[in-house]
Amino acid sequence: MRDRLPLSTTLGSTLVEGALRAPARAPSALGTDASVDQLAVAATGGDVEAVGRLYDALVDPIYRYVAMRLRRREDAEDVTQLVFERIVAALPRYHHNGKPFAAWAFRIARNAVIDHQRRLRPTEPLGAIAEPSDGVLLEALSLRDEEIRELRSAIRGLTPDQQEALALRYGAGLSAEEAARVMGRQAGTIRGLTFRAIEALRRKLAREQPS
Amino acid sequence: MSLFRGTIRPPAILSDEAIERYLAAIHSELAPDPLFRRRLRGEVTNRFVAAREGKNVAPRSRSMGRLGRAVLYASFTLALSATSVLAASQEALPGNPLYAMKRQIEDLRVQVLPAELHDDLAAYALAERIDELGRLAERGDWARVETLATTVEHDFGAFVVDAAGADSADKYLTVLTALLERLPERLPEPAQDAIERVINRASGTPATRSEPGTRGGGRPATSTGGGRGSTPAAGGGPSDNANGGRGTDVQTETPEPKPTKSPKPDPTHKPANPNAGPDAPSSSQDPDHDDGDDQ
Numbered sequence: 001m002r003d004r005l006p007l008s009t010t011l012g013s014t015l016v017e018g019a020l021r022a023p024a025r026a027p028s029a030l031g032t033d034a035s036v037d038q039l040a041v042a043a044t045g046g047d048v049e050a051v052g053r054l055y056d057a058l059v060d061p062i063y064r065y066v067a068m069r070l071r072r073r074e075d076a077e078d079v080t081q082l083v084f085e086r087i088v089a090a091l092p093r094y095h096h097n098g099k100p101f102a103a104w105a106f107r108i109a110r111n112a113v114i115d116h117q118r119r120l121r122p123t124e125p126l127g128a129i130a131e132p133s134d135g136v137l138l139e140a141l142s143l144r145d146e147e148i149r150e151l152r153s154a155i156r157g158l159t160p161d162q163q164e165a166l167a168l169r170y171g172a173g174l175s176a177e178e179a180a181r182v183m184g185r186q187a188g189t190i191r192g193l194t195f196r197a198i199e200a201l202r203r204k205l206a207r208e209q210p211s
Numbered sequence: 212m213s214l215f216r217g218t219i220r221p222p223a224i225l226s227d228e229a230i231e232r233y234l235a236a237i238h239s240e241l242a243p244d245p246l247f248r249r250r251l252r253g254e255v256t257n258r259f260v261a262a263r264e265g266k267n268v269a270p271r272s273r274s275m276g277r278l279g280r281a282v283l284y285a286s287f288t289l290a291l292s293a294t295s296v297l298a299a300s301q302e303a304l305p306g307n308p309l310y311a312m313k314r315q316i317e318d319l320r321v322q323v324l325p326a327e328l329h330d331d332l333a334a335y336a337l338a339e340r341i342d343e344l345g346r347l348a349e350r351g352d353w354a355r356v357e358t359l360a361t362t363v364e365h366d367f368g369a370f371v372v373d374a375a376g377a378d379s380a381d382k383y384l385t386v387l388t389a390l391l392e393r394l395p396e397r398l399p400e401p402a403q404d405a406i407e408r409v410i411n412r413a414s415g416t417p418a419t420r421s422e423p424g425t426r427g428g429g430r431p432a433t434s435t436g437g438g439r440g441s442t443p444a445a446g447g448g449p450s451d452n453a454n455g456g457r458g459t460d461v462q463t464e465t466p467e468p469k470p471t472k473s474p475k476p477d478p479t480h481k482p483a484n485p486n487a488g489p490d491a492p493s494s495s496q497d498p499d500h501d502d503g504d505d506q
Contacts, residue, residue, distance in 0.1 A: 043259070046263050048256055048259060048260055048263075051255065051256055051259045052252060052255075052256050055251075055252050055255050055256070056252070059243060059248055059251070059252070060242065060243065063241070063242075063243040063248075064238060064241040064242070067241040067243075068237065068241060073244075076243075077243070077244070077247050080243065080251070081251055081254070084251060084254075084255045085255075085258060088255055088258050088259045088262065089258075089262065091259070092262075151230070151233045151234070151237070152237065166234065170231075170234040170235070170237065170238055171237070171238060171241060173238060198230050198231070201230050202230055205230070
């Protein structure tokens with residue numbers, strides 16, 4: 001399967017080069033074209049505006065990633081809030097050493113999602129994972145397309161790594177290299193995970209097509 | 212099983228492009244709520260500023276967890292139970308464990324609410340006693356009927372004294388009389404006598420007033436006031452009225468001047484203790500109050 005780029009480009013640039021552009025809101029000493037890494041450095045120096053712009057740049061991808069990993073909108077908002085609190089709390093300890101800030105932030109998000117899933121797992125019924133009920137689920141609130149709902153249900157049947165790769169690439173819109181940094185894997189591994197995940201989805205959805 | 216199922220009909224094939232299209236649709240659907248995004252932005256910057264200035268950051272307002280929900284439900288259930296108990300106590304009759312609570316609540320109302328409502332509360336309490344009397348009679352609990360009838364008579368006397376001159380006195384007396392007249396006729400004789408005395412007094416017949424010392428068809432009066440039953444704030448009695456009270460009887464159309472003293476009770480009759488109800492809580496009793504009339 002061909003490698004996928006369009007969603008990454010929708011974010012404006014890649015994280016690897018640290019060139020993710022923050023949305024321009026107001027004139028800043030950093031300039032409107034400051035990268036996320038530049039904003040992060042300014043934020044560690046106490047620049048409040050840089051923090052706000054950092055948030056603006058990261059909130060959508062992080063929320064999408066979290067929402068794709070979790071099932072309920074409330075949980076997604078809760079975990080997203082927790083992620084940003086952890087980012088703010090850890091900012092003074094952040095030292096830019098060439099690694100992209102966004103990868104660091106997504107790692108915090110990944111850990112928060114894992115913590116949340118661990119907390120829920122002992123009490124969540126197995127059937128609820130395989131067969132979600134309407135009314136309280138994220139897709140029931142936001143997605144109307146039945147096919148998309150089936151797809152989300154099928155995604156939950158993938159391995160955790162495959163889900164993670166799909167969420168980072170299709171939820172957060174990261175490239176294979178960016179997702180690899182977050183997951184601590186090689187980019188080729190991420191491409192393989194993504195390929196196998198889509199293959200599995202294709203097989204699963206083909207089986208579920210009405211004959 | 213149909214032959215056309217499975218092997219003959221080729222399975223639908225979803226292309227990778229179709230799946231990618233679905234995934235892209237998920238991506239476009241998964242957008243944070245604008246309100247949430249705005250609120251969180253303010254919170255993030257506020258936390259950053261607070262941390263930068265070394266201030267204590269308030270703990271995060273997490274959404275309610277399972278334990279929190281359990282506590283909330285437990286509290287709600289407890290509150291519901293307490294409310295249910297209070298509601299149940301309002302239906303309690305003498306002899307019921309909740310009856311004391313019912314009377315305490317009535318007392319509490321008198322203590323808490325302003326004085327201008329005390330007549331209303333006394334009328335309400337009296338109506339409750341009459342209702343209890345009727346329900347006890349329906350049950351055939353004659354012992355408690357007799358005791359409660361005495362209490363009703365006493366409380367009614369107190370009410371007549373305290374509410375005399377009040378605008379709503381006539382209305383209340385009419386209502387209470389109607390309630391009394393609806394009581395079953397087959398009451399024990401002492402209770403029946405007490406109720407008749409009350410009705411006669413409520414009707415305020417001139418004939419009864421023409422004979423001092425007697426009420427209701429010449430029957431000797433038994434109630435001399437002495438407080439509003441269980442209402443500690445009442446405290447009105449004949450002696451009080453003699454010292455500038457609002458009068459001793461309710462008689463709006465009476466042409467003759469009102470007597471300044473309560474009718475003289477029958478010395479041979481022992482007035483019943485108004486708080487001698489089977490389960491009535493101890494109410495305010497003026498220790499200096501003379502059960503008899505002041506001569």
